[in-house]
Amino acid sequence: MKVHVSLFANLRDHAPSGQGRFELPLAGGATAADVLAALRVPAAVQVVLLVNGRRADSAALLHDGDEVTLFPPMEGG
Amino acid sequence: MHGWCGKILRVDLSQGKITSEPLDPQVARDYIGGRGFGIYYLQREVDPQCDPLGPGNKIVMAAGPLTGTAAPTGARYVVTTKSPLTGAITCSNSGGHFPAELKKSGHDAIIIQGAAAKPVYLWIDGGRAELRPAEHLWGLSTHATDDALRRETHEKAKTSVIGPAGEKRVLFAAIMNDRDRAAGRAGVGAVMGAKNLKAIAVRGEGEVALADPAAFKAVNTKYREAFKAATKVNPPALRTHGTAITVVGTQAHGVFPTRNFQQGTFEGWEAIYGETLTKKYLVRAKPCFSCPIACGRVTRIPEGPYQGEGEGPEYETIYSLGSDCGVDDLAALTKANYVCNELGLDTISMGSTIACAMELFEKGHLKESETGMPIRWGDGQALVDLCRMTALREGFGDVLAEGSLRLATRCGHPELAMVAKGLDFAGYDPRGVQGLGLAYATSPIGGSHMRGDTAYFELLGVPVTADPLSWEDKPPLVAKWQDLFCVIDAAALCVFFSVRYLVEQNLMVSPIGITELLNAATGAGYTPEEVEKIGERIFNAERMFLLGAGFTRRDDALPPRITQEPMPAGPAKGMVCKLEEMLVPYYRLRGWSENGVPGKDKLAELGLI
Numbered sequence: 001m002k003v004h005v006s007l008f009a010n011l012r013d014h015a016p017s018g019q020g021r022f023e024l025p026l027a028g029g030a031t032a033a034d035v036l037a038a039l040r041v042p043a044a045v046q047v048v049l050l051v052n053g054r055r056a057d058s059a060a061l062l063h064d065g066d067e068v069t070l071f072p073p074m075e076g077g
Numbered sequence: 078m079h080g081w082c083g084k085i086l087r088v089d090l091s092q093g094k095i096t097s098e099p100l101d102p103q104v105a106r107d108y109i110g111g112r113g114f115g116i117y118y119l120q121r122e123v124d125p126q127c128d129p130l131g132p133g134n135k136i137v138m139a140a141g142p143l144t145g146t147a148a149p150t151g152a153r154y155v156v157t158t159k160s161p162l163t164g165a166i167t168c169s170n171s172g173g174h175f176p177a178e179l180k181k182s183g184h185d186a187i188i189i190q191g192a193a194a195k196p197v198y199l200w201i202d203g204g205r206a207e208l209r210p211a212e213h214l215w216g217l218s219t220h221a222t223d224d225a226l227r228r229e230t231h232e233k234a235k236t237s238v239i240g241p242a243g244e245k246r247v248l249f250a251a252i253m254n255d256r257d258r259a260a261g262r263a264g265v266g267a268v269m270g271a272k273n274l275k276a277i278a279v280r281g282e283g284e285v286a287l288a289d290p291a292a293f294k295a296v297n298t299k300y301r302e303a304f305k306a307a308t309k310v311n312p313p314a315l316r317t318h319g320t321a322i323t324v325v326g327t328q329a330h331g332v333f334p335t336r337n338f339q340q341g342t343f344e345g346w347e348a349i350y351g352e353t354l355t356k357k358y359l360v361r362a363k364p365c366f367s368c369p370i371a372c373g374r375v376t377r378i379p380e381g382p383y384q385g386e387g388e389g390p391e392y393e394t395i396y397s398l399g400s401d402c403g404v405d406d407l408a409a410l411t412k413a414n415y416v417c418n419e420l421g422l423d424t425i426s427m428g429s430t431i432a433c434a435m436e437l438f439e440k441g442h443l444k445e446s447e448t449g450m451p452i453r454w455g456d457g458q459a460l461v462d463l464c465r466m467t468a469l470r471e472g473f474g475d476v477l478a479e480g481s482l483r484l485a486t487r488c489g490h491p492e493l494a495m496v497a498k499g500l501d502f503a504g505y506d507p508r509g510v511q512g513l514g515l516a517y518a519t520s521p522i523g524g525s526h527m528r529g530d531t532a533y534f535e536l537l538g539v540p541v542t543a544d545p546l547s548w549e550d551k552p553p554l555v556a557k558w559q560d561l562f563c564v565i566d567a568a569a570l571c572v573f574f575s576v577r578y579l580v581e582q583n584l585m586v587s588p589i590g591i592t593e594l595l596n597a598a599t600g601a602g603y604t605p606e607e608v609e610k611i612g613e614r615i616f617n618a619e620r621m622f623l624l625g626a627g628f629t630r631r632d633d634a635l636p637p638r639i640t641q642e643p644m645p646a647g648p649a650k651g652m653v654c655k656l657e658e659m660l661v662p663y664y665r666l667r668g669w670s671e672n673g674v675p676g677k678d679k680l681a682e683l684g685l686i
Contacts, residue, residue, distance in 0.1 A: 006329075008322070008352065009314040009318060044311075045311060048326070048537055050329050050330070052648065053329055053331050053647060053649075055536075055538060055542075055544075055545075069325075069329045071325045071329070072312075072313075072314045073311075074320075074323055074326060074537070
């Protein structure tokens with residue numbers, strides 16, 4: 001299956017070809033943790049992770065066509 | 078005293094008299110400073126039914142005990158007064174360098190009362206203070222005023238000024254310090270203008286005395302080192318891109334207010350968000366006094382019709398003058414922001430009022446014969462023009478200057494003003510951030526997110542995780558967060574450090590970190606429980622002032638768009654804000670009646686009766 005991934009700010013450093021938004025092929029039954037692993041995001045890097053606009057943890061199960069958004073914790077103002 | 082200077086400057090503009098009075102140590106202990114001092118003096122000395130633009134209103138400008146020390150973000154002050162926009166209390170908050178300079182001059186706070194017959198400015202030079210004529214400054218922009226003041230007083234003086242908008246009593250005029258930092262909300266600048274006080278200039282060369290310098294250094298170092306370590310692996314997005322990066326979070330959650338809160342996602346978001354601002358217009362990051370984050374933006378538009386330079390835009394401005402108006406032209410939005418800073422206007426209320434005008438115009442409730450010009454979604458040039466016209470009360474700007482609720486009411490559609498208690502919302506749609514809806518509705522100043530910014534835990538999961546779309550769990554979280562924000566505002570620290578970096582060590586659910594810093598600076602020997610109680614005291618005292626001003630439970634409300642119209646699209650599709658379901662348990666756990674009135678037991682417990 002394929003998910004759409006959007007990376008922002010320092011998370012962009014992990015984009016496979018420098019583009020902030022791209023498609024990522026994954027095996028069926030993949031979770032958000034598999035996205036982080038595929039992008040080689042180190043465990044120490046803090047990530048706010050959304051799946052289809054809802055905050056999710058790394059155990060979240062993914063489906064074909066899901067929107068996965070990754071950004072660092074940030075504050076409004 | 079330590080941390081506190083122990084001195085309040087009282088400025089009677091009617092009599093042209095300035096007196097110095099001692100800060101009561103018990104008041105200092107019980108209210109801490111900043112927002113705490115604001116409500117302490119306002120509740121004692123101002124009739125909550127007074128005319129906000131009349132001589133009976135007062136302005137309290139108060140720093141905190143940590144302002145001017147090396148505490149991370151020890152940079153802020155709070156301006157408290159009765160608001161001419163809302164009729165409620167308002168406490169407006171700003172950073173920069175003026176507040177620290179006030180402490181270095183030996184003053185914790187300034188109380189401004191009465192009104193001068195002719196424009197004046199206040200010059201505080203260490204222990205000396207005087208009122209000087211300001212007719213030659215009247216009409217000048219905030220930047221030109223700062224330039225002139227530093228020529229006349231001291232080149233290193235720090236200033237807090239109003240622009241033409243405050244002079245003309247635009248109901249959401251701001252007080253601008255250090256040129257581009259804003260005490261923005263609810264028209265504090267209009268109150269200053271009505272008193273004929275153009276500016277305050279201050280110069281101080283003292284140092285804030287610390288009760289236990291060694292302990293202070295140890296605590297300070299602990300937090301700064303933790304920040305440095307954390308940011309090695311996680312460069313703060315705030316420093317790289319400013320608050321403008323927040324668009325990512327709100328757009329992704331579907332709560333980025335678009336076209337007067339009609340939608341929660343904006344198709345033009347990428348053109349106006351942080352990474353685009355960095356690429357196109359950023360000159361450099363800029364910190365406030367004693368701040369390791371540096372979220373400030375020095376920016377420049379080098380050419381074109383919106384050419385200019387200044388600071389910002391912040392996230393709130395990108396919402397209010399951007400998505401909320403359907404504007405995806407970053408140059409136009411940034412130029413409008415510069416105009417607001419130079420003329421002294423709150424960008425949030427300015428943008429929200431224009432957005433309201435746009436919806437009224439597009440729906441035919443406002444005619445071009447009244448406005449003199451088309452006011453349509455996405456018109457960047459109109460945006461810039463309307464900001465200037467509003468600040469100067471020219472043409473239709475004179476109507477906009479009264480704010481969104483009066484505009485919408487006069488057009489027969491008050492429900493189209495996106496406000497609570499008459500104050501325009503911040504850049505989060507409560508249909509997708511349920512707890513923030515309760516916070517907007519119960520904030521003593523009206524629709525502000527900074528009276529308990531629950532977006533931290535609802536959108537970011539910091540310090541606890543909460544589902545932004547749930548409401549049953551929100552009342553206790555909102556109440557606690559509101560009280561903790563009172564503590565931050567009383568200590569006069571910046572939320573960005575207080576929440577984010579104290580949280581890393583799990584200290585924010587109880588204010589252990591702030592208590593450590595307060596004790597090392599002041600020697601007060603607080604416990605975190607006592608400090609949290611002070612937060613609750615401040616919040617309840619503000620509530621009592623609000624009730625005295627004539628507000629009731631009916632005013633703890635949100636527009637029907639938010640409580641009845643389902644979000645049309647995006648991750649929060651189908652949601653309305655469940656305010657009524659949250660209000661009843663919220664009142665109960667606060668010890669308030671079902672009419673939202675603090676009970677006698679609660680007031681006695683907090684020492685308020």
